[in-house]
Amino acid sequence: MAVPAEHLDRLARGDARADRLFRWSVAAAGFFVLIGLVGAAVTMAWGGREAFATFGFGFITSDHWDPGNLIFGGLAPIVGTLITAGIALLIAVPVSFGIAIFLTEVAPPWLRNPVGTAIELLAGIPSIIYGMWGLFVLVPFLAEHVYPTLSRTVSQWPIIGPWFDGPPIGIGMLTAGIVLSIMIIPFIASVMREVFLTVPSRLKESAYALGSTTFEVVWNIVLPYTRSAVIGGIFLGLGRALGETMAVTFVLGNANRLANLLEPSSSIAATIANEFGEAFADLHRSSLLALGFVLFMVTFVVLSIAKLMLMSLHRREGN
Amino acid sequence: MNRTLLRSTLILGTAGLLAACGPQPAETPEGSTPPPPAGIDVTGAGASFVFPLISQWSNEYAQATGNRVNYQSIGSGGGIAQAKAGTIDFGSTDAPLTPDVLAEARLGQFPSVIGGVVPVVNIEGIEANQLRLTGPLLAEIYLGRITTWNDPAIVAINPGLALPETAIKVVYRSDGSGTTFNFVHYLGQVSPAWAETVGPAATSVRWPIGVGGRGNEGVAAYTQQLTGSIGYVELSYALQNDLTTVSLQNAAGYWVEPNIASFQAAAAGADWANAEDFNLLITNAPGAEAWPIAATNFILVSKEPNDPVKARAALDFFRWGYAYGDARAKELGYVPLPEDVVALVKAYWEANFTF
Amino acid sequence: MDAIASERLYRRRRLTNGLALVLSGVAAIVGLFFLGWILFTTLDRGIDGLSLAMFTEMTPPPGAPLGVGGLLNAIVGSIVMCTMAVLMAAPIGIAAGTYLAEYANYTKTGTVIRFVNDILLSAPSIVLGLFVFVVLIGMPRQIGNALQDTTAGQAGGWLEGMADWLIDISGFSGFAGAVALGFIVLPVVVRTTDEMLRLVPIQMREAALSLGVPQWKVISKVLYRAALSGILTGVMLGLARISGETAPLLFTAFNNSFWNVDLGAPMANLPVTIYQFAMSPFENWQLLAWAGAFLITCFVLLVSVLARFLLLRKKMNHD
Numbered sequence: 001m002a003v004p005a006e007h008l009d010r011l012a013r014g015d016a017r018a019d020r021l022f023r024w025s026v027a028a029a030g031f032f033v034l035i036g037l038v039g040a041a042v043t044m045a046w047g048g049r050e051a052f053a054t055f056g057f058g059f060i061t062s063d064h065w066d067p068g069n070l071i072f073g074g075l076a077p078i079v080g081t082l083i084t085a086g087i088a089l090l091i092a093v094p095v096s097f098g099i100a101i102f103l104t105e106v107a108p109p110w111l112r113n114p115v116g117t118a119i120e121l122l123a124g125i126p127s128i129i130y131g132m133w134g135l136f137v138l139v140p141f142l143a144e145h146v147y148p149t150l151s152r153t154v155s156q157w158p159i160i161g162p163w164f165d166g167p168p169i170g171i172g173m174l175t176a177g178i179v180l181s182i183m184i185i186p187f188i189a190s191v192m193r194e195v196f197l198t199v200p201s202r203l204k205e206s207a208y209a210l211g212s213t214t215f216e217v218v219w220n221i222v223l224p225y226t227r228s229a230v231i232g233g234i235f236l237g238l239g240r241a242l243g244e245t246m247a248v249t250f251v252l253g254n255a256n257r258l259a260n261l262l263e264p265s266s267s268i269a270a271t272i273a274n275e276f277g278e279a280f281a282d283l284h285r286s287s288l289l290a291l292g293f294v295l296f297m298v299t300f301v302v303l304s305i306a307k308l309m310l311m312s313l314h315r316r317e318g319n
Numbered sequence: 320m321n322r323t324l325l326r327s328t329l330i331l332g333t334a335g336l337l338a339a340c341g342p343q344p345a346e347t348p349e350g351s352t353p354p355p356p357a358g359i360d361v362t363g364a365g366a367s368f369v370f371p372l373i374s375q376w377s378n379e380y381a382q383a384t385g386n387r388v389n390y391q392s393i394g395s396g397g398g399i400a401q402a403k404a405g406t407i408d409f410g411s412t413d414a415p416l417t418p419d420v421l422a423e424a425r426l427g428q429f430p431s432v433i434g435g436v437v438p439v440v441n442i443e444g445i446e447a448n449q450l451r452l453t454g455p456l457l458a459e460i461y462l463g464r465i466t467t468w469n470d471p472a473i474v475a476i477n478p479g480l481a482l483p484e485t486a487i488k489v490v491y492r493s494d495g496s497g498t499t500f501n502f503v504h505y506l507g508q509v510s511p512a513w514a515e516t517v518g519p520a521a522t523s524v525r526w527p528i529g530v531g532g533r534g535n536e537g538v539a540a541y542t543q544q545l546t547g548s549i550g551y552v553e554l555s556y557a558l559q560n561d562l563t564t565v566s567l568q569n570a571a572g573y574w575v576e577p578n579i580a581s582f583q584a585a586a587a588g589a590d591w592a593n594a595e596d597f598n599l600l601i602t603n604a605p606g607a608e609a610w611p612i613a614a615t616n617f618i619l620v621s622k623e624p625n626d627p628v629k630a631r632a633a634l635d636f637f638r639w640g641y642a643y644g645d646a647r648a649k650e651l652g653y654v655p656l657p658e659d660v661v662a663l664v665k666a667y668w669e670a671n672f673t674f
Numbered sequence: 675m676d677a678i679a680s681e682r683l684y685r686r687r688r689l690t691n692g693l694a695l696v697l698s699g700v701a702a703i704v705g706l707f708f709l710g711w712i713l714f715t716t717l718d719r720g721i722d723g724l725s726l727a728m729f730t731e732m733t734p735p736p737g738a739p740l741g742v743g744g745l746l747n748a749i750v751g752s753i754v755m756c757t758m759a760v761l762m763a764a765p766i767g768i769a770a771g772t773y774l775a776e777y778a779n780y781t782k783t784g785t786v787i788r789f790v791n792d793i794l795l796s797a798p799s800i801v802l803g804l805f806v807f808v809v810l811i812g813m814p815r816q817i818g819n820a821l822q823d824t825t826a827g828q829a830g831g832w833l834e835g836m837a838d839w840l841i842d843i844s845g846f847s848g849f850a851g852a853v854a855l856g857f858i859v860l861p862v863v864v865r866t867t868d869e870m871l872r873l874v875p876i877q878m879r880e881a882a883l884s885l886g887v888p889q890w891k892v893i894s895k896v897l898y899r900a901a902l903s904g905i906l907t908g909v910m911l912g913l914a915r916i917s918g919e920t921a922p923l924l925f926t927a928f929n930n931s932f933w934n935v936d937l938g939a940p941m942a943n944l945p946v947t948i949y950q951f952a953m954s955p956f957e958n959w960q961l962l963a964w965a966g967a968f969l970i971t972c973f974v975l976l977v978s979v980l981a982r983f984l985l986l987r988k989k990m991n992h993d
Contacts, residue, residue: 015888016888018888018890019888019889019890021890022889022890022893022894023777023889023890025769026769026770026772026773026776026777027773027777027778028769029766029767029769029770029772029773030769030770030773030774030778030783030787031787032766032770033770033787033790033791033794033860033861033864034786034787034790036794036857036860037790037793037794037797038790039805039809040794040797040801040802040805043804043805043808043809044801044804044805047808064525065525066523066524066525067396067495067521067522067523068518068519068521068522068523068524069518069521094701095701095704095705096701096705097698097701098697098698098699098700098701098702098705099698099701099702099705099706101694101695101698102698102699102701102702103702105695106695106698106699107702115702115706117982118706118709119705119706119709120978120982121975121978121979122709122713124914124915124974124975124978125712125713125918125971125974125975126917126918126919126920126945126967126970126971126974127918127920128918128920128945128948128949128952128967129712129716129918129967129970129971130712131952132716132948132952132963132964132967133711133712133715133716135544135952136544136715136719137711137715139544139545140544143545143546167466167486167488168486169488169530169545170544170545171530171541171545182705182708182709182712185705185708185709186709189705213687213688213690213691214691214694214695215690215691215694215695216687216690216691218694219694236796239796240796242798243796243797243798243799243800243801244798245798245799245800245920245921246920246921246945246949249533250952250953253530253531254493254530254531254532254533255493255526255529255530255531256525256531264529264530264531269798269800269921272800272804273800273921273924274493274494274531274533275396275494275495276804276807276924276925277393277394277397277400277401277494277924277925278393278394278395278396278397278398278399278400278401278494278495278522279400288804289804289808292800292801292804295798295801296797296798296801299793299796299797299798299801300793300797303792303793303796303797304789304793307789307792307793360932360934360939362846362939362940364928370736371735371736371737374735374736374931375735377735377931378735381932387932389930389931389932389934389940390931391928391929391930391931391940392950404815405815405819405841406811406815406844406845406846532953533953534953534954536736536950536953536954536955536956537953537954539954539955540953540954540955542955543955556955559736559737559955559956560955560956560957562955625838625841625842
């Protein structure tokens, strides 16, 4: 029995309408993601306009933060954020690199999967736990056994001495940097490991066939091949460290001053978390939002660089 | 699957939006203050100074009347900001607002309870109230000019006390705090150097040195953790957590220990009747037994609240506290308001809270 | 090269190799040691606070005797907000991922949205919390206050009703908290859906299309079913991520010492409660903080393991 043409036609038109509706809905969802990010950036910038207008460039270069007298210079939190993230990277990158090599080249096969999974799972531990552990376990340990010696000896060294010239309180930028580094090690290590595994075994085997040692294969073959992805992964970890609030608030000390490594300082996220609830004055609130905008922009730049580097590796792989 | 998810999201989303609209306030006759119906949820926020007391009161009040007062300790600065913004039913602050600020924000202010700011230390071998400090010395410590516990200035007024060579770790409030306000107000009164370096009292100042803890809780926690530290907290935090308190020299020259008696001595003679909107500070009080850093906690309620039912319930909570909460207050180390001041407060309510 | 020189060279290379491998092993041990230390501390201190009471009693006032009180209102509040966040974000995320994989796969729009999504994925969560605060609480209140000021004295009218409504909804609420968490889940779901859908072999699409099935049915009936476990994995990973997030809830959901399931009012939640309790000197609170931290860690690990198990099963089915 033949189906009448108009019936088929109607079905086809209904399908086309449904298709258009579906396509429109998913496209809207896609653009919602765009709006989300743009909205966040614009909200911060708009909210911070008063602060930027009042203090101009001085907002970023002055370290005079005085909520009582409504003077806001955000240099201390900005520097604190950058330094703690920097310390975190300094410690985390070599350790993650070591872990990645261990997992891909050194460890016996039966050990690789469990340890690898363990590291990935640990990436999911909420950051507040790092903060709590930092305050209750790491700080007393460092204050008693490590910092007094550090403060006595390293502060005498020529160039980096002044950075360690502080009372061994235990709470400060170095401690925060250490806690952050432990937090981002799982991230960077799992990215490195994934990326090391993509190196074609042909390349590695030919190097071995020529008599290379394991380390030489890693250093001369694997690393150059995955260089941009590795750097991309490092930048991802950096992005995470820059924006971290909870792990840092416990152990950084909430002191809105420029400080050396052993002294307490502040970070952008910690300052916002501490002061937003009580910021009623328009300028205060605007300054906090302006700080949020600065943080967002720094993270944005770092993550963009990471993305571009990762994309270049994907292109090479043919994805 | 997609459609079901979408549908349930829509339903839940609409429900959420509707719930967020909240119940409509009930109609009540003008001028009268009937007891609130049971089951009201009141939200308050502010000073950590009185948090131990208000949370105990709230617990008992909920059992007695069925109304739940949810008080979040976010610091006096936060209490002031949120009260001005109208996002809470009552705010709490130890830094009183001046009448013009109150008028502009359309807020009323009244005292709830009196307490004291107490320096606490964590020094090995030193017990409660053994260490003596003067106001000017305290200022020197917080200015960073005295850096070890066995400094000659401290040893001089503490003969016979074995003070170690440990570095002094200064702890202050990182958030906007009325406790800070009273503390630095006192330091400014007794130390010209402090007044000149740090400036006038505020809930948040530029501390020359030290570590910032969040709330009285944070300061107490840091003082607990760091050996050789000194902080300042409300007495009840020191008592509840076995922190080592310090004796101070008051304006009359006597050494006093922090307790209810010395707080009461400081509060006696405070001229509440002539303080507009109860705007009065009681630090550095005269009197032989007065504690030098006594402080009053104030409650802020809007004169034109968005939700009059909840605002009335908030007032009822404090009425209950004045009537039944004295024992609990003393137990926790606070001084309940004297009867005559309570009468002044109730008269203030009649005159100002006409919703 | 003569025999002795080549012997020396070989020995040096062996030494470097040995050293590097030992260092990598040490790095792995150091990394795992710290992570193990943190987990152990959480377990050790948290297990003392674990009891049935934790799940049946509300948060106690500070200074109450040990063992009194629990975390029920915080746990329930977190469950409510996380569920709501997932219910709001998952459909949008799946839809956006669909758009990226099926409609915008090799287009410039697709690249841009993917880029933006990855930025959103690693954006500081406190910034997202601020964004939601400004949009859902700050701005409505400002508009409401402004409207109220302009309509002062003129009773009634829809403008005044609008002002009242705006002021009413602009308070701390569980809903705002859920929205903030939703923005954290969204990019996770978008990314996983996008990747999972792209993994489905193109033959499936072609086979369905050649039967005359309209595209929207191809996607919803064929592709979703094929990628279901992968998409679910994404949702679960998003859930694991938000279970421990504290910063975005600080100014949106606030906190509540009582039981509250009304999304329009401040809502107790586990991370902020833990933050409040951990940073306090009260012993009963500190104990509950560790117990809560332990609970969250277990939950996050459980969900992550489940998600990976699902993914592994799916990979095995397809290969």
